[in-house]
Every structure is written in structure tokens, then in C-alpha cells.
Amino acid sequence: MDNTLLHNQNVIILFFGSISSLIVLIIATLLAIEIIFNWDFNKTDKRQHRLEKNSWLISTIIGFIASIKVILLPYFVFTIDTLSNIVPGAMCGAGVISYNDYGMKLLFIKIVELALIAFWLLLNRYDIKSLYRWIKPKMFLLILIFAISTIQLWFEYHFFEAIDIHKVVNCCSTLYGLLEGMNPLPWGLDRNLLLILFFLLYALILSTYLAKQEYLFTVAVILFSIIAYYSVLYFFAPYIYEQPNHNCPFCMMQKEYHYVGYAVWSLYFIGIFLGIWSIFAQKVLKIDSQISKRYSVTILGIFILLLVGYVLLYYYNNHTFLQEIKSTGMIMDM
Amino acid sequence: MKKPIVTLKDVSKIFDNGTKALDNINLQIFKNETIILSGVSGSGKTTLIGLIAGLDRPTEGLVEVDGVKISKLPQIELDSFRQKSVGVIFQDFGLIEYLTVYENIIASLIPLRLERDIAERRVQEAMREANISHKANSRVYHLSGGEKQRCAIARAVVNRPNIVICDEPTANLDLENSKQFIKLLNGLKSKGHTVIIATHDPIFERLMPNIRKITISNGKIENSYG
Numbered sequence: 001m002d003n004t005l006l007h008n009q010n011v012i013i014l015f016f017g018s019i020s021s022l023i024v025l026i027i028a029t030l031l032a033i034e035i036i037f038n039w040d041f042n043k044t045d046k047r048q049h050r051l052e053k054n055s056w057l058i059s060t061i062i063g064f065i066a067s068i069k070v071i072l073l074p075y076f077v078f079t080i081d082t083l084s085n086i087v088p089g090a091m092c093g094a095g096v097i098s099y100n101d102y103g104m105k106l107l108f109i110k111i112v113e114l115a116l117i118a119f120w121l122l123l124n125r126y127d128i129k130s131l132y133r134w135i136k137p138k139m140f141l142l143i144l145i146f147a148i149s150t151i152q153l154w155f156e157y158h159f160f161e162a163i164d165i166h167k168v169v170n171c172c173s174t175l176y177g178l179l180e181g182m183n184p185l186p187w188g189l190d191r192n193l194l195l196i197l198f199f200l201l202y203a204l205i206l207s208t209y210l211a212k213q214e215y216l217f218t219v220a221v222i223l224f225s226i227i228a229y230y231s232v233l234y235f236f237a238p239y240i241y242e243q244p245n246h247n248c249p250f251c252m253m254q255k256e257y258h259y260v261g262y263a264v265w266s267l268y269f270i271g272i273f274l275g276i277w278s279i280f281a282q283k284v285l286k287i288d289s290q291i292s293k294r295y296s297v298t299i300l301g302i303f304i305l306l307l308v309g310y311v312l313l314y315y316y317n318n319h320t321f322l323q324e325i326k327s328t329g330m331i332m333d334m
Numbered sequence: 335m336k337k338p339i340v341t342l343k344d345v346s347k348i349f350d351n352g353t354k355a356l357d358n359i360n361l362q363i364f365k366n367e368t369i370i371l372s373g374v375s376g377s378g379k380t381t382l383i384g385l386i387a388g389l390d391r392p393t394e395g396l397v398e399v400d401g402v403k404i405s406k407l408p409q410i411e412l413d414s415f416r417q418k419s420v421g422v423i424f425q426d427f428g429l430i431e432y433l434t435v436y437e438n439i440i441a442s443l444i445p446l447r448l449e450r451d452i453a454e455r456r457v458q459e460a461m462r463e464a465n466i467s468h469k470a471n472s473r474v475y476h477l478s479g480g481e482k483q484r485c486a487i488a489r490a491v492v493n494r495p496n497i498v499i500c501d502e503p504t505a506n507l508d509l510e511n512s513k514q515f516i517k518l519l520n521g522l523k524s525k526g527h528t529v530i531i532a533t534h535d536p537i538f539e540r541l542m543p544n545i546r547k548i549t550i551s552n553g554k555i556e557n558s559y560g
Binding site for chain 2: 041044045046049052053055056128129131132
């Protein structure tokens with residue numbers, strides 16, 4: 001009997017999306033290589049006109065790939081969550097993705113790939129406005145995206161191919177639960193300090209945006225990305241689940257929690273991405289990046305409001321906040 | 335020395351089926367000049383004005399309009415340039431039949447994102463210029479050929495372009511309406527527009543005797559005089 005998940009319909013759809021986007025990406029990469037070697041904007045000969053047309057074709061291809069990848073990333077998360085129903089021991093996507101070494105790396109590569117594609121599209125926008133000033137870096141970036149897409153497909157195959165539906169995996173409480181005496185937070189932080197840092201860093205993002213302090217803004221965004229990740233897992237997630245010892249990043253994407261995880265993580269990644277993009281736009285492209293910063297600040301603000309909303313909702317319903325986990329692992333209200 | 339508003343340098347156009355529509359065209363058109371591009375059907379007139387209007391791109395060579403190398407512009411920038419700098423009057427008018435004259439004209443201002451009162455003022459001016467104000471609220475399918483032509487003129491000039499391009503503008507008009515149209519073209523010239531007319535209608539040579547005429551044959555400029 002075939003124990004792998006390669007024949008699962010969701011997995012087939014994922015492969016279909018990845019392979020079809022890789023095929024068109026091969027075409028774009030070949031065109032990009034020709035542009036790198038032969039581009040001369042001052043020329044008006046047939047080849048230069050053809051290269052200019054090809055550069056627009058590449059933009060269209062990347063736009064097409066972006067629209068596929070933007071669907072495939074949440075679909076991948078949805079798929080691993082769905083697979084938790086047939087993989088023994090898994091309660092959500094966390095168990096499935098941690099089945100082998102490929103899973104988390106694959107998710108990371110998928111996020112990086114999508115971020116690079118978004119980066120390419122933004123760079124393309126400014127390249128067009130500046131009459132191809134960034135054409136060659138853009139084409140090199142395209143080759144990097146091609147390489148990452150290829151690696152992504154390789155990881156995707158090995159991840160799903162290795163999953164044996166008869167082998168028991170760990171559930172998310174084992175993977176993300178707080179064990180006695182163990183502190184999962186970085187730099188020895190406790191939950192209170194984590195929460196204070198979370199709000200302070202957002203205040204720093206907001207104030208550096210208003211004061212137009214580019215470098216401080218970027219530092220604040222990068223630090224916030226780390227602190228916010230842990231804050232979601234170890235402070236806000238329990239309020240979403242209404243269980244103090246439930247810290248899974250995947251369960252919140254399930255129907256029981258109104259798929260709120262998709263909103264939480266989308267706001268998180270888009271807000272961080274725009275924050276980092278803005279410093280690149282300001283310092284490298286030499287363009288005013290206040291608009292991307294404004295979007296970043298706004299999106300991260302919505303991210304915080306959404307999370308705080310769950311805390312307030314819990315308080316409204318229960319007239320108490322969740323208490324820190326006791327060493328026994330018991331759930332208690334304050 | 336007068337500065338050209340349109341420059342074509344070594345321009346060729348070969349279509350995907352291998353047809354060579356234009357062959358090594360070199361041409362300069364100056365500000366406030368009115369020129370006639372004449373030639374038989376299939377000679378390359380429409381292809382040439384398509385390149386000047388930014389509706390198509392050359393296979394080879396450079397097209398510069400109003401100081402901008404439009405053959406090098408990315409499509410989105412080209413669209414934006416065309417909206418601001420060029421007005422085109424098509425042979426079949428290219429109007430939306432179920433919209434009114436006013437709606438047809440103001441529609442071409444939408445991409446410019448003007449304030450409403452400025453846009454309306456411009457539409458009123460354009461309709462006055464083309465002598466079609468009295469039909470502002472009539473739907474296009476109720477208009478005669480001459481009225482449709484005037485509506486097309488108003489639409490072409492409403493964005494205040496430096497260049498107005500006409501492709502066989504009198505092909506669907508009777509003699510009287512053709513004369514009216516030429517009168518309107520002279521009005522455009524007096525307001526500073528550069529006017530390029532692609533036509534094989536001899537009425538232009540009769541009624542506009544002092545303007546430059548360029549004859550195109552088999553994709554090449556055969557002669558230029560005037």
C-alpha cells in the first residue's frame with residue numbers, strides 16, 4: 001500500500017501550482033539572462049526593441065507567478081492542516097510540518113520566495129518609472145527567485161514524499177507547549193517583559209515613522225518582528241484559543257478559530273515586509289518611502305488591534321485575564 | 335532653428351506575419367505645423383501615425399514625440415504619455431455609441447484624475463471648439479456622420495494635447511461635412527496644435543494648399559513638399 005501523501009488531491013494541487021509557476025519562471029529566467037548580457041538602452045536596433053518587449057513579458061510572468069504563490073502559500077498551510085486528519089498524532093498543521101526536517105524549512109523557503117517576488121514587483125515599479133535604471137539587478141534577482149523556486153519544489157517533494165501516514169507524529173502541544181522549568185522566550189524574557197517590549201517596539205516604530213528616522217525605524221521593525229512572533233505564540237495565542245497552555249501558531253488557522261490565523265500571520269508578514277522594503281527604497285532606490293512606512297505602521301497597527309481585541313474579548317466574557325501557566329501545567333484564571 | 339515636435343529616426347516596422355509596413359523612415363514634424371501624410375491604402379500611413387501616437391512600437395529605430403523617446407517607454411508610461419500629449423481622431427470615430435456626446439468626451443479625462451469642475455470646464459471648451467455643444471446630451475447613435483466627427487474632434491482635444499492625429503478623417507463624411515471638418519482643423523492649428531492627417535482624400539490638397547505633404551509608398555517616404 002502507498003503510504004505517502006503524494007497522491008493526496010491537495011498535495012497534487014500544490015505540486016501543479018509549483019511546477020506550472022516554475023515552468024513559466026524558466027522562460028522568464030532565459031529571457032533575463034539574454035537581457036543581462038545584451039541590454040543597451042541607448043541602442044534602437046531590433047534586438048534592443050525585442051529585449052525591451054521581453055522585459056515587459058517578464059513583468060507579466062512575475063505578476064502571474066505572484067498571483068499563484070500568494071494563493072499557494074496559505075493553501076500549503078491549509079493543506080498541512082487538512083492532512084492532520086489523516087496523519088496519526090497530529091492535531092493541526094504543526095504536527096504534520098514537523099514530521100521531518102524538510103517541513104519548517106519548506107515553509108520558510110515559501111515565505112522567503114513570496115517576499116522576494118513581492119520585492120521584485122516593487123523594484124519593477126520603480127525600474128519602469130526610472131526608465132530601466134534597475135533592469136540588471138532586477139534580472140539577477142529573478143535568477144535568485146528561480147533558484148529558490150527550484151529548491152522549494154525539491155523540498156516540497158521530499159517533505160510530502162517522506163510522510164508516512166502510519167507513523168505517529170507529535171501534536172502541537174508537545175511542539176509548542178511550555179514544559180516545566182523551560183523558558184521558550186528569547187534572551188531570557190518573561191511574558192510580562194515580552195508584552196511590554198511588544199508595545200514599546202510598536203511605539204518606537206510609530207514615533208520613528210513620524211520623526212522620519214529611517215535607520216531606527218528599520219531596527220525597530222526587525223526587533224518587533226522577533227518579539228511579535230513570540231508574543232503571538234506565548235501571550236496572544238492562548239487568548240485566541242482561550243487556553244493558557246495552547247501556543248500553537250497553526251491551530252488558529254482552523255475553522256474553530258474562524259481562520260483568524262491567516263489574518264494574524266498575513267498582517268504580520270506584510271507589515272514587516274513593507275517596513276524592511278521602505279529602508280531599501282529610501283537608501284538604495286533613493287525614493288521617498290514614507291508611503292510604504294505608512295502602510296507598514298498601519299498594517300502592524302491592525303495586527304496589534306486584532307490581537308488585543310482577543311484579550312479584551314476574553315476579559316469581557318470572563319471578567320479576568322488568563323494567568324501565567326503553573327508549573328503543573330494546570331490552566332487557571334486570574 | 336525650429337525644434338521638431340516629432341522625430342522619427344531609421345524607423346522600420348515589421349509585423350509578426352513578416353509584412354514590412356515601414357522601411358527606414360526618417361521624418362521631422364515641427365511645432366504648430368499641419369502635415370498631410372498621403373498614399374494609397376496599404377502604403378503604411380496608418381502604421382506610421384500609430385507609431386507617432388504611441389499606439390504601436392517600431393521594430394527598429396527611434397520615435398521621439400514632444401521631447402520624449404516614446405519607442406523606449408514601458409507600456410504603462412506610454413499610456414500615460416498618450417493620455418496627456420496626443421489626441422487621435424479615428425477613421426471610424428471610435429466613439430461609444432450608447433453614451434452621450436458629453437460622456438464620450440469626459441471619459442477620456444478619467445485617467446488624468448482631474449477635479450470634477452476642471453474636467454467639466456475642459457469638456458465644455460472642447461465641445462465649443464468642435465461646435466458640438468448643442469448635442470452634448472444626445473447619444474452617439476442618434477448623431478449624423480458629421481456630428482460624430484465633431485464629437486471625435488472634441489474628444490481628441492479635450493486633454494489639451496500638443497499633437498492631434500487624424501486617420502482618414504473624411505472617409506465617412508460627405509463633401510459638405512468634409513469642408514466643415516477642414517475648417518475645424520484650421521481652428522486647431524490657430525490654437526497651437528500640431529496636426530498630422532493621414533489621408534488619400536484629395537480635398538485636403540485643394541482646401542489646405544499651403545501645408546507640407548508627405549507621400550508614402552510601400553512603407554517608404556516617396557516625396558515631401560510644401
